[in-house]
Amino acid sequence: MLRINNLSARIDNKSILKNFSLQVNAGEVHAIMGPNGSGKSTLSNILSGKKGYDLSGEVLFENNNLFELETEERAHRGIFLAFQYPLEIPGVNTNIFLKTSLNAIRKARGEKELDAIEFLRLVKEKAKELKFEEEKLNRQLNVGFSGGEKKKNEILQMSILNPKLSILDETDSGLDIDALRIVADGVNSLRKKNNSFIIITHYQRLLDYIKPDFVHVLMNGKIIQSGGPELALELEKKGYENFN
Amino acid sequence: MREKELEKLKDYKYGFTTDIETIKAPKGLNEEVIKFISNIKKEPEWMLNWRLKAFERLKVLQEPKWQKPKYPKIDYQDIYYYSAPKSASEKPKNIEDLDPKILETYQKLGIPLQEQKRLNGIAVDAVFDSVSVATTFKDKLTEKGIIFCSISEAIQKHPELVKQYIGSVIPINDHFFATLNSAVFTDGSFVYIPPGIRCPMELSTYFRINASDTGQFERTLIIADKGSYVSYLEGCTAPMRDENQLHAANVELVALDDAEIKYSTVQNWYPGDKDGKGGIYNFVTKRGLCKGKNSKISWTQVETGSAITWKYPSCILKGDNSIGEFYSIAITNNHQKADTGTKMIHLGKNTKSKIISKGISAGLSDMTYRGLVDISPKANNSNNYTQCDSLLMGNKCGAHTVPYIKNKNSKSNIAHEATTSKISEDQLYYCQQRGLNSEEAVGLIVNGFCKEVLQQLPMEFAVEAQKLVGISLEGSVG
Numbered sequence: 001m002l003r004i005n006n007l008s009a010r011i012d013n014k015s016i017l018k019n020f021s022l023q024v025n026a027g028e029v030h031a032i033m034g035p036n037g038s039g040k041s042t043l044s045n046i047l048s049g050k051k052g053y054d055l056s057g058e059v060l061f062e063n064n065n066l067f068e069l070e071t072e073e074r075a076h077r078g079i080f081l082a083f084q085y086p087l088e089i090p091g092v093n094t095n096i097f098l099k100t101s102l103n104a105i106r107k108a109r110g111e112k113e114l115d116a117i118e119f120l121r122l123v124k125e126k127a128k129e130l131k132f133e134e135e136k137l138n139r140q141l142n143v144g145f146s147g148g149e150k151k152k153n154e155i156l157q158m159s160i161l162n163p164k165l166s167i168l169d170e171t172d173s174g175l176d177i178d179a180l181r182i183v184a185d186g187v188n189s190l191r192k193k194n195n196s197f198i199i200i201t202h203y204q205r206l207l208d209y210i211k212p213d214f215v216h217v218l219m220n221g222k223i224i225q226s227g228g229p230e231l232a233l234e235l236e237k238k239g240y241e242n243f244n
Numbered sequence: 245m246r247e248k249e250l251e252k253l254k255d256y257k258y259g260f261t262t263d264i265e266t267i268k269a270p271k272g273l274n275e276e277v278i279k280f281i282s283n284i285k286k287e288p289e290w291m292l293n294w295r296l297k298a299f300e301r302l303k304v305l306q307e308p309k310w311q312k313p314k315y316p317k318i319d320y321q322d323i324y325y326y327s328a329p330k331s332a333s334e335k336p337k338n339i340e341d342l343d344p345k346i347l348e349t350y351q352k353l354g355i356p357l358q359e360q361k362r363l364n365g366i367a368v369d370a371v372f373d374s375v376s377v378a379t380t381f382k383d384k385l386t387e388k389g390i391i392f393c394s395i396s397e398a399i400q401k402h403p404e405l406v407k408q409y410i411g412s413v414i415p416i417n418d419h420f421f422a423t424l425n426s427a428v429f430t431d432g433s434f435v436y437i438p439p440g441i442r443c444p445m446e447l448s449t450y451f452r453i454n455a456s457d458t459g460q461f462e463r464t465l466i467i468a469d470k471g472s473y474v475s476y477l478e479g480c481t482a483p484m485r486d487e488n489q490l491h492a493a494n495v496e497l498v499a500l501d502d503a504e505i506k507y508s509t510v511q512n513w514y515p516g517d518k519d520g521k522g523g524i525y526n527f528v529t530k531r532g533l534c535k536g537k538n539s540k541i542s543w544t545q546v547e548t549g550s551a552i553t554w555k556y557p558s559c560i561l562k563g564d565n566s567i568g569e570f571y572s573i574a575i576t577n578n579h580q581k582a583d584t585g586t587k588m589i590h591l592g593k594n595t596k597s598k599i600i601s602k603g604i605s606a607g608l609s610d611m612t613y614r615g616l617v618d619i620s621p622k623a624n625n626s627n628n629y630t631q632c633d634s635l636l637m638g639n640k641c642g643a644h645t646v647p648y649i650k651n652k653n654s655k656s657n658i659a660h661e662a663t664t665s666k667i668s669e670d671q672l673y674y675c676q677q678r679g680l681n682s683e684e685a686v687g688l689i690v691n692g693f694c695k696e697v698l699q700q701l702p703m704e705f706a707v708e709a710q711k712l713v714g715i716s717l718e719g720s721v722g
Contacts, residue, residue, distance in 0.1 A: 048677050071676035080677075087674040090665075091692025100688055101678035108679065140692070157678065 001026045001196050002047075002165055007057035009042055009221075016042045018221040019057070024165070027193040031207055032200045033232060034218035035240040040200045041084060043218075044169040047198075048081040049074045061165070076108035078164030082154035082171045089141040094153070097141045098123060102160055126159045130186050147174035155186040162190065167198045172206040184209030204236035217243065269326035275299065278427055281326045285396050288403060298416040298426035305420045312612045312644065313552045313581035315525060318490055325428045325461070384444060391436040392447055395463050398434035405436055409467055413496040413533045413560070421492040422529040429463035429494065437472035437503070446702050448477040462493040468503035470536065475506040477705060491550075493528040501536030501563065506544070508701055509557075510709055513549035518719070520579025520608075523551025530557035534566035534592075542569040543586065544700040546709045548716040551580060556614065558587035561595035561623075568597040571697040573709075575690075575716045576609035576641070585615035585646075590623040590656070599630040602694045606637035606720035616648040619656045626656040634664040635693050637686070637720050687714025 002024040009017040016039045024030055034040050046053055049071030059066040061079065069077070089097065103113040114122065127134055132152050142150050151171050158166055168187070172180055187197065187210050199210060207215070207229060215231040216223045219240065225231065235243060269280045278299055282292040307318075385392050391402060399406050416426045437443055468474050478495075491513070497505050507530075516523025526549070532541035543557040553576075559568025570586035588597035597617065605611040617628045634643035645662050667689055675685035691698065691710050698706050698713075 050673055070681070071673065072679050072681050075677055075679040083674065083677075087668075087671050089671055089674075089689055089692060091695050092688055093692075097678070097688070100680065100684070101675075104681075104684060105679040161678070 001062060002198075003058075003060040005058040005060075007046070007055070007059060009039075009046055010054040011042075011052060016053075016221050017046075020222060022216065022223065024196050024198060026164075026196055027191075028214065029191065029197040029199065029210065029212045031210075031212040031215045031232060032198060032218050032223075033202065033204075033215060033235055035202070038218045039221040040218055041169055044081055044084075044167045044198070044200055047074075047165075047167055048079060072104070073108075075161075076105050080158050080161055080163035080166045082151070082158055082166065082168045084169040084171075084173070086142050086150040086154055088143045088145075090143055092141045094139055094141045095120075095123060095137045098137075098157060098160060101157070105161060123156075123160060126156055129189065130156050130159065131182055132156050148176060148179040151175055151183060152179060155183050159186055159190060162195075164194065165196050165198070166190070167200070169200050170202065171199075172201055172203065180206065181209060204232045207232050219243075269324060271324055272321040273299075273323070273325060273428070277325050281428060281430065284326065285399070287396075287399055290403075290407060291399055294411070294416065295427050298423050301417045302420070302423045302427055305417075305423055307420045311554055311583045311614075312610065313554065313583050315552055318525075320424075323490065326430060381445065388441050388444065389438040390441060390443055391434065393434055395429075395432045395434045395465060398436075398465070402434070402436065405467065406434070406465065409496070409498050410463075410465055411496075413498060413531045414494050414529055418529065421527045422494055425461050425463060425492050425494040425529070429461045432463035432465075432493070433476075434464070435466040435474060435476060437468045437474045439470040439472060441469075441472045443472070443474040446475045446477050446705075460491045462491075464493070464495040465498075466496070466505060466507070467498045468500065468505045468539075470500045471502040472500075473504045473506075475702060476508070477702065478507070478509045479511050489523075489525055491524055491526050491528065493530075495528070495530040495557075497530075497532035497541055499532065499534050499536060499539035499541050499563075499566075502538045503536060504540040504542075505532065506542045507532070507557070508705060509543075509545040509547075510705065510712065511545065511547045511549050511553070512712065512716075515549050515578065515580050516551040518578045518607075520551070523580070524549065525552045526550040526554065527552075528555045530555060531560065532558065532568070533560045534563050534568060534595075536566070537563040537592070538565045539563050540567040540569070542567075542571070542700070544571040544697065545573070545584075546697070546701070546712065547572070547574040547582060547584060548712055550582075553580075553582040553584055555584050556586050556616075558589070558616075559597060560589045560591065561597065561626075562591045563595075564592040565594045566592055567595070570597075570599045570601070570615075571700045572601045573604070573694045573697045573713065574602070574611060574613075575604045575713065576606070576611045577717055577720050578607040578609060580607075580609045582610075583612040583614055585613045587616040588618070588628055589616075590619040590626040590628070590653075593622070593624045593626070595623055595626045597626075597628045599628070599632070600696050601630075601632045602697055603632075603634045603643055604637070604690060604693070604717070605634070605641035605643050606717050608640050610642040610644075612644040612646060614646045614648075616650070617658055617660075618648075618650045619653050619658065621652045623653050624655045626653065628658045630658070630660040630662075632660070632662040633693070634662075635690065636664065636666045637717065683714065683718055686717050686720070690714065690717060 004020060004022045007017055007020040032040055099119045106113050130152060171183055212229055215227055215229060217225045269277050278295050282295055414422050416423055435447060466476060497507060499505050513524040513526055534541050541559050547553050561568050568588050574582045574584050576582050586599055599615060601613050603611045603613055613632050619626050632645050636643055643664055647660055649658055651658050671689060672682060672685050690713055694713060698710055701709055
């Protein structure tokens with residue numbers, strides 16, 4: 001599904017990713033762990049299409065060169081980023097945002113757009129699954145939401161858009177244990193043989209709830225080690241500093 | 245020469261409407277021209293005298309200079325004050341002759357081809373749908389005693405009403421452009437709602453046949469008699485192209501006891517091309533008088549067009565317990581400039597006013613909100629609430645807020661809130677990551693920003709205005 005070959009990224013002449021390579025197949029869950037400043041968020045930004053990086057190397061998504069696709073085109077093809085810091089958009093109703101987003105993607109794929117009633121039925125069902133208060137759907141997007149509510153809102157959007165490749169950028173940070181479990185349930189319910197995940201995190205604890213197929217340790221812009229779930233536990237025990 | 249033209253006019257027994265192409269007032273501004281206009285319209289003497297009085301006053305007035313947008317000097321002797329409707333040779337022959345950008349906007353707004361032609365003064369074959377629609381509407385209005393016609397017709401048929409109210413809100417010696425309009429206005433709308441009548445439909449210039457050719461000095465007068473209600477829509481969302489660069493319209497509203505007038509405008513005159521070439525100067529004077537107690541006047545405007553927009557729809561709250569409202573969205577892009585806002589003059593007791601202004605500037609444009617809230621010593625227990633928000637797109641545009649606040653009454657209250665924000669790259673990126681392209685993203689964010697004002701518009705208008713807001717800002721990101 002996703003092949004990253006020797007990706008290097010610079011911003012303002014600072015090198016962030018260095019010859020980074022990774023392959024994610026359909027149905028796999030990859031966890032990427034690393035300390036602050038290791039390049040984790042840069043990776044999620046580049047995959048989702050944020051501008052401003054000097055890039056070299058190659059990223060293929062379903063055999064298409066990702067660099068040739070606009071941000072929204074990547075979304076249309078099924079790449080979703082759960083933001084580390086979801087944005088507030090004053091005046092824009094959460095439901096309307098979600099509906100606009102879903103229909104933009106459906107339209108781009110040549111699928112029928114949902115009308116208001118169909119959409120509301122879908123969003124209510126998903127909100128219930130994620131224990132997301134319906135009342136919040138009528139509020140301005142992320143405005144006045146707590147950190148945890150914002151993160152849950154990201155997962156709600158993910159479950160409505162049903163992407164092929166979901167990237168979760170530190171979705172667990174700022175979540176209490178109940179919210180963490182709900183987020184994990186949301187991810188697990190989307191785990192199907194065609195859907196893949198890249199889960200970026202500092203901590204092992206999210207991985208107690210979402211069992212990854214692979215764990216990669218990212219330091220200084222490079223993967224220094226890859227392994228199974230046990231690697232996360234080892235990392236947790238040793239800490240990043242002593243890991244090398 | 246001038247004499248001859250006047251002679252010809254008098255001789256022409258079928259009136260001027262059928263012999264359109266040959267009639268044109270001579271260039272320039274003088275008494276003869278004003279007489280010419282008045283004559284062509286077969287106006288009674290009092291009307292002509294009123295115009296001439298305005299003209300006398302105009303001679304000593306100067307153009308105001310305090311506004312932010314500056315414009316090149318206008319040569320008032322180089323303008324035709326009466327040339328409407330335009331002759332066929334001056335009109336664009338084909339729809340293809342228009343700025344392709346306009347055509348693209350029509351497509352996006354879904355304006356039918358016939359309508360596109362009408363808006364641009366391209367000859368349209370005989371009858372089109374709105375004419376028959378207009379007739380039906382007219383019958384319904386007549387039934388209720390509502391008068392809705394051109395101001396020229398009203399001067400002929402309802403002189404007592406016109407005489408009583410014209411200039412009662414915007415006096416002929418008001419300021420340069422208003423006075424210019426009083427001297428040379430060509431046509432416009434007239435509305436009278438009898439006591440106790442609630443106008444059963446939105447009145448729109450669209451339903452007044454020939455409304456699009458009222459020329460550059462339009463004059464509108466709306467009177468809501470005791471206990472009546474009317475909602476009036478001016479303009480349309482489609483871009484309007486016009487050869488005349490200067491537009492100086494006057495709009496007067498009068499609300500008597502317990503009456504309410506809701507006046508909504510979508511102004512989308514040609515803003516000039518993206519390099520700032522061409523475009524309309526829209527210097528309009530709009531003022532409402534809440535004359536009676538418990539009366540209410542509400543202005544809602546969506547201003548997206550014109551090279552320069554310079555207007556302050558105002559309310560004079562004279563009647564006790566009267567209410568004035570101003571809801572505004574002003575958008576400037578490319579090289580457009582706007583200096584707009586309102587004046588709320590509280591004279592009566594317990595008067596209330598509310599101002600919600602949303603300014604959006606993009607490209608190289610410049611936007612100023614300028615507003616006056618004036619509470620007189622006698623206006624006990626009055627209050628005003630002003631909210632003034634500016635949204636910037638990019639870093640080459642400007643937004644300014646200039647509130648003038650005068651509270652001369654210790655029992656009255658004024659509250660003013662202002663914010664300035666910028667659409668951030670991150671907000672756009674967030675929306676794009678959710679599948680919206682950059683223009684859809686801007687449309688969504690901006691419509692969210694303007695929501696409070698859009699909600700004030702009549703339903704069918706609001707949907708179009710929402711689209712227009714997005715379209716006006718196209719090309720302003722990335």
